[in-house]
Amino acid sequence: MPTSHDLSGLMKFLRRDEWRECFEGVFNEHFGPILDESEEEFEDLAEVLGDYWTNTLWGCVFEDFLTQDFEGEPTNVVDEYLKRRGWKERAQSRAYMAALRTSVMSLYEVSNVVPGVSFMARDLIRGGEPMAVSEGTATKTLRQWDRLAARIVPVMGENVMSGGVLPFTPQATETLFEGLQGLFGKRNTKKLPAIKDDELQAAAFMFTLSWLFDTLGRVAEPRLQNTDGDEIVFHNVRFPIAPGVKQEGIAARLNNIPALSQADAKFWNWLEETPKGRDKSKAATAPAIDTTMDNGPLVLGNVELKGRFLHLSTNSAARATRGTALIQQALGDLVRTPLTEITTVEQMKAGRPRKGAETSPSNVPPEVAEQEIRKYLDRHYLETLDQPVKMLGNKTPRQAAKTTSGRQKVADWLKYLENQTAKQPDPRHPMATYSFEWMWKELGVHDLRR
Template sequence: MNANGFNLSALVKFLGRDDWALQFEEVMGDHFWPVMDEFGLDHEEIGEVLGDHWAMTLWGCAFEDFLTQVFEPDGRTFVDIFLKSRGFKETARSKTYLKAISTSVISLHEVCEIVPGKSFLARDLLRGGDPVTVSEGTATQTLRQWEKIAARIVEVGGTNIITGGILPYSPEASEALLEGLREMSGKKRSRKKLILDNDTLRPAAPLFTHAWLFDTLPRVLGEVQPFICNSDGDNIVFHEVRFPLEVGITEKDIADRFAGLDDLRQENPQFWNWLGRPPAMGPARPEHPNALVAGVTLEDGTPVLGNLEIKGRFLVLMVNSAERAQRGAELVQNILGKMVRTPLSAIQTIEQLKAAHQGRRPSADDIPPEVATPLVHAMFDKQYRATLDQPVAMLGDISPRAAARTKDGRLKVADWLKYLELRSSAGPNPQGPMATYDFLWLWKELSIEDLRR
C-alpha cells in the first residue's frame, strides 16, 4: 500500500505474467544503467548505499514510468491490460488512480505555502501554469518552502495527490536536470525559459533518476567534500597564536600602541578586530567548484581577518587559516616589537573542532536559544541590508536593488531570495536561529513581494 492508501500489490504481482518482467527490467535499466556504469555499483549496491527509503522511492519512479509505457500492437499500457484482466477486483477509485498514473508525467515542482500534515502548493517548473494544491500528509512534515521536488501529481476525485515518493532536488541537481532536458528537447541554445509539453516530458523520466543519483551518490559515498575557505580563498584551519608579554608590559601599553591603526578596531579594553580591505566589487567568488566561503564581515562589507585579545599575560591572535596566522603574527611583531616574546601556536582543523563538540553536554557557557536567536537575526539583518547594494554573482554581478528595477531582474532576484530562504532552512534544527529567520522584509524592501508565491 502506498502513501495515499492505494494497494498496488496485485499490480506488482501481475508483472510476473508473460514477458512483462523483462520489459520492466528494460525500463529499470534506462533509469539505473548509466549510474551503475559511472559508479561501478550494481542495483542492489546502490540500494544499500542509499538505504531502504530511497531505494524504494527510486524503484517506484521506474515502476511508474513503466506504467506509462504504450505497447504495440494495440497501443495499450500495462495498466490497461491489468484492468482488463483483473479490474473487476479493484474499486472504482483504485481504477481511476491507476488510469491517472498511466497517463501521468513526472515533473520538477517548486514547493510553496506548506500546511503541515495537510497540503502544499506545487508550481510546475517545466510545464508552467498556475500552482496547484496537493493533498499530502506525511511529506508536508519535512518539505521546505521553495524546495524543488520531482513528483507525479494526478487528480483523483477532484483532489490532487502525489502518486508515489518524492525526490528532493538540490540546486545543483535541478540545474543538471534542466541542462539534460534542454539537450534532449533540442532547446539547449535557447535563452527562453524551458517549457515542455507532456509528449516531450514523458520519455524523459529516466533523466530525473539520473540527475538525482549523480548529485546524491557522490555525497553519500564521500566523493564530494565541500572545500571550506575564508574570504581570501585560504583553506580553513583555526590558529591560536599566543604572544607572551614582556615583563612590565601592561594592557594600556598594548592599547596605546594599537590606537589609531586602520587595520585594528578596538571593541573593548582587551579585544580588537583585525580588519581587511572592503572588496571593490563585492566578495570574490572562490575558484574551487565545491567551495563554501566562511567568514565574518562588518556592515560595510569589510572582512574581519581575525581577533586579538589580551588574556592574562598573553596577547592572543585568533585566525582561521595558516596564511592569516603568518600575516597576523608579522603584523603584531612589527607593531609591538620587543613588547612581546616569541609566540606559540595551536592549530585545530574543522574536523577536530567538530569532534571536540560531538557528544558534549550543554554547559552554562552555551548561549540559550532565546538569547541567540535575536542576536543571529540582528546579524542577518545587517548582513542582508548591506548585500542589497553589493554585486551578487547569481544576479550577474549586479546588486539586488539594481536588478529589481527590470522585469527580468525581478525574476532573478526572486530566485535569489528563494535560494537564500531554502539554504537558511536546511539546518539540522528547524527551530534554530537560521531556520526561523524571516526573509519577508527583503521581498518588501525590493518591492517584489508579489513574486513570493
C-alpha cells in the first residue's frame, strides 16, 4: 500500500520522453562540476559514498527537478502528473507533491529534538523564528544543533521534511555560504545577503555541490597511522593519585615496570619491549607516524607525574588500552579511576577542545565516577574560556564575546561543542549529558541559544 509521501508514481512518470532531457539538464547542474573534473560516472560515486548517500543525492536532484518550469508544453512535471494521474494518488500524497512543487532547499539548524516525534528547525539562510517539524525516523538520530540541508514543506497542517536531506559539517556550511555569497552577495562584504525564495530555489545545486566537495575531500584525505596500523587518535589518560599517596611511591612502582624508561624524576618513556614479536599482520599499510629512541626502541607513549595526577599519553586507542592496563596492574589502589581525553588529528589541526572523556572499568560506584567526570569537565571548560580558539579567530571566548559579531561566533562555537558531545556513542555517558548552559550564561550569550 502506498505511503502518504509515496512518489513512486511520479518517478515512473519521469521516464516519459518529454521529461528525460529536462531531468538530465538538472542532473548535470548538480553533478557536472564534480564528475567532469574526476572523469567519472555518477554510479562511481557509490563506490566512495555508498548506496545510501548516492540515492540521497539522486533524491536531492529529483526534488529540485520537481520545482522547475521548462519551456514548451507541459512546463512542470508535478502539474502534469497531478493533472493526468492525480486521481490515483491518496489526498496526502497529492498534497505532498504539490508542496514539493514550490519547495525551497535551505540550511536548517536543529534544536529541541523529541525522538520519534518532532524537532525545531531554524533557517540559517532566510532567518525567521524556528519552526516545528513533524518527523519520526530522523529524530531518532538527530542531535541538538545538527545542521541539515533540506526541504521543509507544509502538508495538511504539519511541517514535514522531504527525503533529500544532507547533514552539513561546519566546513560544508562555510563552502555553501561562500558560494551563495558569490552568487548573490555584494562585493567587498562577507555578510550573506537577503536571498529571495525564487533565487534560493534556483541555487539548489549549491547545496549538493557543497556537501559533495566537503565529503569527498574528507574521504580522500590519507588516514594517518602509527606503525601498528592503528589510526592516529591522541589519548591522554589521567589517573588521580589516591589520597595520602606521595609521588615518590608512584615513581618507585613505575621504575619496576620493565617497559618504562625513566627520563627524569617525573617522566618516563613507554618503550616497545620486543620489536621482533610485533604483529606484522596489523602493520601500517600507509605512511606511519611514530617516535623512536636514539638507540632504536619504538616509543609507545609517555608517562608523567603532574601534581596529584599521573598522565599516560599515547597516539592510538589500542595503545591507550594497553598502557592503562599496564599502569593499573603496577599501581593498584595507589591511583583512582582514570579519565581519558581524546583528540583527533582534525581537532589538533583546528585547535579545538578535546572530544571526550571516558572512564575505564573499575569498582568505583557509577555515581562517584560520574561526579568526577563532571568536575573535570567543569574545570576543563572553565580554562577553555581563557584560551585562544581557532573558530573564534584565535581569540579567547571571553574576548570574542565583547563584540556583536564575536558574540554570534561564540554562540556558534558553543553549539558546536554541544553538538559534538551529544554524539558520544553512549547517550547515558556523563560526557553526552554534560550541560553547557553555564558557559552560555558566563559569556553573556544565553539569548543566542535558540
